[in-house]
Amino acid sequence: MEPLVQIKNLHISFNTYAGEVKAVRGVSFDIYKGEMLGVVGESGCGKSVTSNAIMRILPTPPAEYKQGEIIMDGKNLLGLSESHMQRIRGKDIGMIFQDSMASLNPTMNVGSQIAEVIRRHQKVSSDKAKRQAIEMLHLVGLSNPEKRYHQYPHEFSGGMRQRAMIAIALALNPKLLIADEPTTALDVTIQDQILKVMKTLIEKSDASVMLITHDLGVVAETCRRVVVMYAGQIIEQGAADHIFYNAKHPYTKGLLLSVPSMKMDKTKALEPIVGSPPDLFSPPAGCPFYARCKYAMKICKDSCPVMEAIPENDGQAHEASCWLNSLNYREALGERAVTL
Amino acid sequence: MIKTVNNTESAPLLTVNNLTKRFAVKGGTLTAVNKMSFVIYKGETLGLVGESGCGKSTTGRAVLRMYDGGQSGQIIYNGTDLMKLSQKEMKKYRKEMQLIFQDPYASLDGRMTVGSIIAEPLNIHKLGTQQERMARVEELLNLVGLDSEHKNRFPHEFSGGQRQRICIARALAIRPKFVVCDEPISSLDVSIQAQVVNLLKELQSKMELTYLFIAHDLSMIKYISDRIMVMYLGSMAELASSDELNKDPLHPYTQALLAAVPIPDPRHVKSREQSLEGEIPSPINPPSGCVFHTRCKKAYAECKQTAPEWKEAKPGHFVACHLYN
Numbered sequence: 315m316e317p318l319v320q321i322k323n324l325h326i327s328f329n330t331y332a333g334e335v336k337a338v339r340g341v342s343f344d345i346y347k348g349e350m351l352g353v354v355g356e357s358g359c360g361k362s363v364t365s366n367a368i369m370r371i372l373p374t375p376p377a378e379y380k381q382g383e384i385i386m387d388g389k390n391l392l393g394l395s396e397s398h399m400q401r402i403r404g405k406d407i408g409m410i411f412q413d414s415m416a417s418l419n420p421t422m423n424v425g426s427q428i429a430e431v432i433r434r435h436q437k438v439s440s441d442k443a444k445r446q447a448i449e450m451l452h453l454v455g456l457s458n459p460e461k462r463y464h465q466y467p468h469e470f471s472g473g474m475r476q477r478a479m480i481a482i483a484l485a486l487n488p489k490l491l492i493a494d495e496p497t498t499a500l501d502v503t504i505q506d507q508i509l510k511v512m513k514t515l516i517e518k519s520d521a522s523v524m525l526i527t528h529d530l531g532v533v534a535e536t537c538r539r540v541v542v543m544y545a546g547q548i549i550e551q552g553a554a555d556h557i558f559y560n561a562k563h564p565y566t567k568g569l570l571l572s573v574p575s576m577k578m579d580k581t582k583a584l585e586p587i588v589g590s591p592p593d594l595f596s597p598p599a600g601c602p603f604y605a606r607c608k609y610a611m612k613i614c615k616d617s618c619p620v621m622e623a624i625p626e627n628d629g630q631a632h633e634a635s636c637w638l639n640s641l642n643y644r645e646a647l648g649e650r651a652v653t654l
Numbered sequence: 655m656i657k658t659v660n661n662t663e664s665a666p667l668l669t670v671n672n673l674t675k676r677f678a679v680k681g682g683t684l685t686a687v688n689k690m691s692f693v694i695y696k697g698e699t700l701g702l703v704g705e706s707g708c709g710k711s712t713t714g715r716a717v718l719r720m721y722d723g724g725q726s727g728q729i730i731y732n733g734t735d736l737m738k739l740s741q742k743e744m745k746k747y748r749k750e751m752q753l754i755f756q757d758p759y760a761s762l763d764g765r766m767t768v769g770s771i772i773a774e775p776l777n778i779h780k781l782g783t784q785q786e787r788m789a790r791v792e793e794l795l796n797l798v799g800l801d802s803e804h805k806n807r808f809p810h811e812f813s814g815g816q817r818q819r820i821c822i823a824r825a826l827a828i829r830p831k832f833v834v835c836d837e838p839i840s841s842l843d844v845s846i847q848a849q850v851v852n853l854l855k856e857l858q859s860k861m862e863l864t865y866l867f868i869a870h871d872l873s874m875i876k877y878i879s880d881r882i883m884v885m886y887l888g889s890m891a892e893l894a895s896s897d898e899l900n901k902d903p904l905h906p907y908t909q910a911l912l913a914a915v916p917i918p919d920p921r922h923v924k925s926r927e928q929s930l931e932g933e934i935p936s937p938i939n940p941p942s943g944c945v946f947h948t949r950c951k952k953a954y955a956e957c958k959q960t961a962p963e964w965k966e967a968k969p970g971h972f973v974a975c976h977l978y979n
Contacts, residue, residue: 356843357814471933472706501705501870503930506914510929528844531873531916535924554920572848573918574877580896583855584877586848590813 317344318489318522319368324382326363329375335594337363339546341382345490350516350523352537352554354530354569356591360546361526365492367392368524369409370399386490405435408483408521412495414475418467424478425451425463431485450481455511473504480512487519494526509536530573534558542566545592545602548621552632562624562634565603601637613637664695667832667864668717673727675709675716684938686712688888689727691964694832699858699865701879701896703872703911705934709888710868714834717866718751719744731832749779752825756837758817762809768795768820769805775827794823798853815846819853826857834866839874851878872915876900884908887945888937890964894971904973906950944976952977 428447451459792802
């Protein structure tokens with residue numbers, strides 16, 4: 315598979331009065347062409363900062379791109395001028411946000427907001443843009459699109475607004491769609507509908523999707539590959555099957571155990587991850603998960619593990635950063651291998 | 655910390671009959687809760703699920719008589735009909751009932767210290783001396799897994815999960831018997847949700863609490879509840895024990911709701927048969943007959959005309975659907 319976007323050693327900080335928040339600390343991953351990639355992690359782990367960096371919509375200051383590259387079509391997006399970026403946003407990369415009410419313009423009817431994207435990037439008449447916008451509203455499953463075109467965001471329900479957002483994001487057939495918690499604010503029934511719409515439209519258009527969520531169920535249902543983030547770093551990534559059946563990092567395992575499965579025995583207590591994520595003003599020198607990890611060892615406190623490949627039978631890449639899996643550490647122990 | 659309540663043997667703590675709550679809105683009346691009748695047994699957790707706007711929270715608040723008017727029906731708590739009491743007389747009962755809110759950011763006063771937040775219910779109900787109250791605050795902080803030193807801090811110094819612990823401490827300060835938990839975990843991260851749920855379960859067995867647990871997360875509500883009630887557009891659709899409801903959901907709405915839950919297993923193949931089309935209709939102008947007929951795949955002529963009766967389809971398993979006549 316060919317990568318569409320390559321993120322290489324990305325470091326992003328926010329300069330605040332209280333000091334520097336190191337929100338993203340050395341994140342590297344690829345988004346392949348035509349794939350649905352899930353990015354999971356708790357709030358504050360840097361998922362949204364990473365995706366906003368791809369779109370280059372972080373306000374600078376306070377944000378600062380300290381290091382790293384985001385390569386798309388042979389260009390480093392972090393090095394482009396703002397006007398160049400404007401040509402990419404909407405056309406090559408579309409984005410859907412969690413809070414649809416805050417992301418749509420309340421003073422403009424929904425249809426015009428879709429037509430605006432089209433007119434901004436393509437030389438078409440306003441009539442044609444309107445027709446295309448209505449077609450988009452139809453594609454995302456809104457009934458009576460001609461009427462909906464003239465309605466305002468407040469006249470839409472949450473699910474309908476999220477459909478309108480998808481229409482805007484996909485109006486120009488972008489190569490990459492970033493969906494940042496697109497269904498978090500919705501009911502399960504509506505979430506189901508929205509994910510279905512997203513999936514069908516993506517399959518038709520061959521675009522890649524980066525789906526950011528904290529819901530492991532949503533990831534399992536939609537994504538083939540998963541990146542798990544914690545405290546500004548990627549701690550594990552691999553095929554969905556690897557992550558759900560052969561998780562290697564204790565944090566990933568903890569996440570999977572924190573959700574009650576529908577079949578779970580009720581008399582058993584849930585196994586939460588104790589404590590809370592580290593403060594990113596002064597991230598720990600060792601493994602960021604050290605303080606919450608049941609399996610923490612001495613080495614975890616002092617030095618941060620690096621990403622290492624985990625052998626898998628299906629030939630797909632799976633890697634995790636944990637001393638427990640680290641070959642180096644096993645060697646240091648002299649074959650007294652520690653396995654989870 | 656694991657509790658086994660046999661509902662058939664347990665006495666009802668709260669019996670709700672024909673509870674209706676109407677709001678006057680522009681363009682008519684909105685019936686948020688329509689003739690709900692149910693029982694909450696001592697020591698159990700009754701889960702309440704449904705889509706947003708179906709009246710879950712209104713039910714929770716109406717049961718606590720938090721509304722001034724527009725409410726009818728009976729709420730019998732320990733033999734007393736709360737609906738017949740004046741607000742002044744209600745105060746005595748409020749001591750036994752508390753509410754935990756969804757948003758731990760909005761429900762704590764940012765200008766009060768954590769200590770004074772937790773002590774406030776004690777002050778209102780004039781329980782104990784100043785010293786006893788402070789001692790109780792420290793005890794509560796420890797109970798919910800926080801440090802007694804935290805009483806001098808302000809809410810902004812805490813994370814979402816810790817704030818929810820503070821809310822729980824406040825709700826439990828006056829030793830209530832009945833707590834309405836209104837989506838207490840939905841704004842928290844997955845790893846923190848499990849912590850709070852475990853805490854709520856532990857406190858329930860320690861303090862013999864009865865919960866009305868409102869949520870839209872079906873997997874979590876299945877885990878925490880003894881019985882589950884499903885609501886749709888202000889009406890009750892189905893009520894059964896948690897295991898029974900998951901094993902054999904009868905109402906097409908419950909079936910669709912369960913089918914929509916994303917399963918954290920990439921090898922799970924989802925059946926698309928039961929997925930629900932459309933959205934919940936406006937409660938200002940609800941559909942005729944069965945309120946669910948507009949979205950129901952099994953609806954037939956009768957569903958449009960008459961509202962289904964609430965009946966016991968199986969022992970302890972109630973449903974309002976014409977399919978089970």
